Amino acid sequence: MKRNICGLIAIIMVFSILAGCSSKKNDAATTADGVTTIEFWAANNPTQQAYWQEMAKAYELKNSKVKINVSVIKESPSSEATIQAAIAGGSAPTISENINRGFAAQLSASKALVPLDTLTGFSDIITARKMSSTIEPWKFADGHQYVLPIYSNAMLFGWRLDLLKELGYDTPPQTFSEILALNTKLKAKYPDKFIWAKGDLASSTAWKRWFDFFMIYNAASNGNKFIEGDKFVGDDKAGIATLQFVDDLRKNKGILAQNVADPFETSTSLFIDLGPWTFTNWAEKFPEMKYNENYTLSMPPVPDGVDPKASKTFADTKGLVIYASATKEQQAAALEFVKWVYSDPNNDAKWFEQTKLPPARDDLSTNESFKVILDKNPELKPYAENVPNAVPPMDNPKFNDLQTILGEEAWTKVVRGEIDPTTGWENAKKAIEEALK
Amino acid sequence: MKENNNRLGWFFTSPYLLYSIVFFLIPLIWSFYLSFTNWDLIAPDFQYIGFDNFVKAIKSPSVHAAFWVTYKFMLVFVPLVSVMALIVAVLVHSLPRYKSLFLVGFFLPYLSSGVVSSLIVQGFLSFNSPVNISLRKIGIHIDWLGTSWSALFIVGLILAWKFTGYYALILTASLESIDQEVYEAAAIDGVTGNQRFWSITLPLLYPGFYTTLILAFGVTFGIFTEVYQLTGGGPNFATNTWQMEIFSQAFKNLQAGYASAVALLAAIATFISIYIIRKLLEMWGARNGWV
Numbered sequence: 001m002k003r004n005i006c007g008l009i010a011i012i013m014v015f016s017i018l019a020g021c022s023s024k025k026n027d028a029a030t031t032a033d034g035v036t037t038i039e040f041w042a043a044n045n046p047t048q049q050a051y052w053q054e055m056a057k058a059y060e061l062k063n064s065k066v067k068i069n070v071s072v073i074k075e076s077p078s079s080e081a082t083i084q085a086a087i088a089g090g091s092a093p094t095i096s097e098n099i100n101r102g103f104a105a106q107l108s109a110s111k112a113l114v115p116l117d118t119l120t121g122f123s124d125i126i127t128a129r130k131m132s133s134t135i136e137p138w139k140f141a142d143g144h145q146y147v148l149p150i151y152s153n154a155m156l157f158g159w160r161l162d163l164l165k166e167l168g169y170d171t172p173p174q175t176f177s178e179i180l181a182l183n184t185k186l187k188a189k190y191p192d193k194f195i196w197a198k199g200d201l202a203s204s205t206a207w208k209r210w211f212d213f214f215m216i217y218n219a220a221s222n223g224n225k226f227i228e229g230d231k232f233v234g235d236d237k238a239g240i241a242t243l244q245f246v247d248d249l250r251k252n253k254g255i256l257a258q259n260v261a262d263p264f265e266t267s268t269s270l271f272i273d274l275g276p277w278t279f280t281n282w283a284e285k286f287p288e289m290k291y292n293e294n295y296t297l298s299m300p301p302v303p304d305g306v307d308p309k310a311s312k313t314f315a316d317t318k319g320l321v322i323y324a325s326a327t328k329e330q331q332a333a334a335l336e337f338v339k340w341v342y343s344d345p346n347n348d349a350k351w352f353e354q355t356k357l358p359p360a361r362d363d364l365s366t367n368e369s370f371k372v373i374l375d376k377n378p379e380l381k382p383y384a385e386n387v388p389n390a391v392p393p394m395d396n397p398k399f400n401d402l403q404t405i406l407g408e409e410a411w412t413k414v415v416r417g418e419i420d421p422t423t424g425w426e427n428a429k430k431a432i433e434e435a436l437k
Numbered sequence: 438m439k440e441n442n443n444r445l446g447w448f449f450t451s452p453y454l455l456y457s458i459v460f461f462l463i464p465l466i467w468s469f470y471l472s473f474t475n476w477d478l479i480a481p482d483f484q485y486i487g488f489d490n491f492v493k494a495i496k497s498p499s500v501h502a503a504f505w506v507t508y509k510f511m512l513v514f515v516p517l518v519s520v521m522a523l524i525v526a527v528l529v530h531s532l533p534r535y536k537s538l539f540l541v542g543f544f545l546p547y548l549s550s551g552v553v554s555s556l557i558v559q560g561f562l563s564f565n566s567p568v569n570i571s572l573r574k575i576g577i578h579i580d581w582l583g584t585s586w587s588a589l590f591i592v593g594l595i596l597a598w599k600f601t602g603y604y605a606l607i608l609t610a611s612l613e614s615i616d617q618e619v620y621e622a623a624a625i626d627g628v629t630g631n632q633r634f635w636s637i638t639l640p641l642l643y644p645g646f647y648t649t650l651i652l653a654f655g656v657t658f659g660i661f662t663e664v665y666q667l668t669g670g671g672p673n674f675a676t677n678t679w680q681m682e683i684f685s686q687a688f689k690n691l692q693a694g695y696a697s698a699v700a701l702l703a704a705i706a707t708f709i710s711i712y713i714i715r716k717l718l719e720m721w722g723a724r725n726g727w728v
Contacts (some may be wrong), residue, residue: 005589056445077684077688078688078689079687080688080689081684081688084478084479084688084691086477087478087479088479088693107479107692108621109480110477110479110480110481110691111480111482111533112479112480170565172625192573197717198582199563202671202672203669203671204669204670205669206689256564257580257583258564258581258582258583259559259562259580259582259583260564260565261560261565261566263564263565266565268565373634397691398690400689400690400691404685404689407671410672412672414621414675416583418674
């Protein structure tokens with residue numbers, strides 16, 4: 001009898017502790033006086049966090065029935081892991097930013113996100129923010145919109161203009177063979193400098209392919225989608241040409257695929273993939289980097305015979321999502337907040353000015369609100385102009401696995417000279433098709 | 438009286454028992470359950486898929502890599518850390534004063550963040566770091582983190598640096614416990630410095646040494662931070678540890694069920710390996726008459 005009582009007490013203790021650990025988020029979501037509390041998770045970037053805190057405060061002043069708690073998504077070990085753990089643990093926020101299309105596809109496949117187009121007022125945001133064209137490619141295979149894109153970086157290549165001029169060029173070369181010719185001149189004069197120097201080139205981490213393979217591949221394939229739904233639709237010719245270009249550069253010692261600190265800023269590398277977030281860092285760390293003085297920007301190079309003016313690139317683009325675990329009141333309040341933010345183009349202008357990330361709008365290069373910022377920051381102009389030429393990442397829930405395969409089977413092996421481009425492409429294609437089954 | 442003692446025993450051990458149930462037993466049962474499903478922890482629907490996850494894991498090249506990489510790290514880390522800890526312990530033990538101060542100094546790396554030390558090493562091994570620039574001047578060009586053998590060695594070295602002070606602490610305590618009379622008796626018998634170390638110090642140090650060896654072997658099954666920060670498991674899975682593989686599957690590919698199966702396989706490999714290593718160390722000690 002005593003043993004049974006002891007066992008019962010032990011079980012009660014364990015379950016009491018577990019119950020104590022459980023979330024009481026939903027109970028606290030709406031307080032007795034009718035105030036709805038929204039948890040907003042912002043990207044782990046001081047400028048983005050400051051922006052959303054400012055917006056939340058301004059909105060709370062206008063709407064006393066809503067309280068918005070803005071906090072940062074922890075990146076330890078990664079923002080995706082933090083969000084996943086929060087959903088699994090029942091402590092997911094109401095709304096978060098910094099969600100890429102691939103991760104959104106994983107979350108939507110697990111029914112963790114609200115289809116935004118099912119919420120009342122979503123279409124008003126699209127109209128008011130003038131983003132009908134920008135958001136169109138974000139539609140998921142099931143026909144729903146799960147992410148509201150906030151910004152879209154048409155990834156560009158930066159070129160050391162000072163080095164180019166030294167080598168007899170006024171503008172960056174635009175085709176593969178022009179770059180190979182430039183490499184010959186570079187190596188003759190500076191054996192310790194490279195066309196492209198970056199440790200990430202040899203890393204098989206999935207997202208790193210966005211800033212090497214996909215930039216060049218999108219240019220070579222005229223923006224081919226690579227994966228459509230559950231099908232591999234990659235362009236063989238463009239894929240092999242992309243790998244061949246990297247292989248040719250490697251053979252001619254034009255690539256340094258090892259850990260190297262600030263290669264572009266220290267002139268170790270003649271060109272590098274650049275996102276507009278770099279300029280904020282440069283202003284603090286490398287103030288000597290001046291647009292059109294010692295560096296310039298271009299769209300990715302294209303294979304010989306392809307028109308460089310038609311070059312496409314990768315869109316580093318992220319957006320807002322609303323979580324299915326939030327209450328209906330929270331979801332509605334979150335959408336109202338977003339609607340309020342984007343009803344005024346000045347809020348997008350403020351975002352652009354503070355973060356240097358181009359708002360995902362169709363009128364970015366024509367709207368007067370942004371013209372002042374672009375005139376003040378001419379290095380942002382090419383990013384704004386190329387938003388329509390930028391292809392967003394795949395929306396497949398297995399994107400991480402698929403991009404890892406692409407790295408492991410093709411890209412990193414070619415970069416290291418372990419495989420020829422055609423075999424690498426065929427191996428990757430086969431493995432990706434297998435993984436998609 | 439006996440019943441009172443029993444109650445008191447249960448009372449004092451209950452916090453640890455409770456801790457073990459909540460943080461070890463329940464997660465273990467939970468992981469076992471998950472490993473037979475295709476659940477990603479967040480989807481409302483999932484299926485029981487039997488042994489599919491285990492079959493997939495056993496066939497996976499990255500899991501094969503994780504299995505072998507652990508033993509490769511053992512070959513680098515265990516000898517390095519054992520020799521370094523022994524040297525530190527012997528040197529500190531022979532100091533006339535301020536032993537504790539020196540031991541704290543050697544212990545500090547153990548408290549340091551793996552992320553920070555990895556970032557420092559990353560800067561140190563960068564292509565344009567002074568070290569590599571100097572090496573290139575004499576014709577040596579090594580891609581330290583991009584070459585399989587050097588990446589393994591670098592991670593092993595960081596871990597050895599980190600754990601040396603901790604193990605030296607254990608070995609110093611063992612050295613302190615050796616009765617001075619043994620050395621005095623040996624001195625009377627004419628035992629010299631070298632003989633003194635090999636014939637007296639090392640055998641009497643063996644219980645402490647055994648502990649540090651078991652701990653060191655155990656560490657190799659849990660390597661994560663340094664690999665995650667420095668190599669991401671590459672190049673070509675050359676540093677893909679069990680923890681790295683579990684993390685990638687669970688938090689990058691969102692396959693919690695499959696990751697649980699990998700975690701269980703890792704646990705089996707760990708228990709069997711540690712058991713064999715323990716037995717071998719006991720046999721080694723017994724053969725030399727140290728235990």
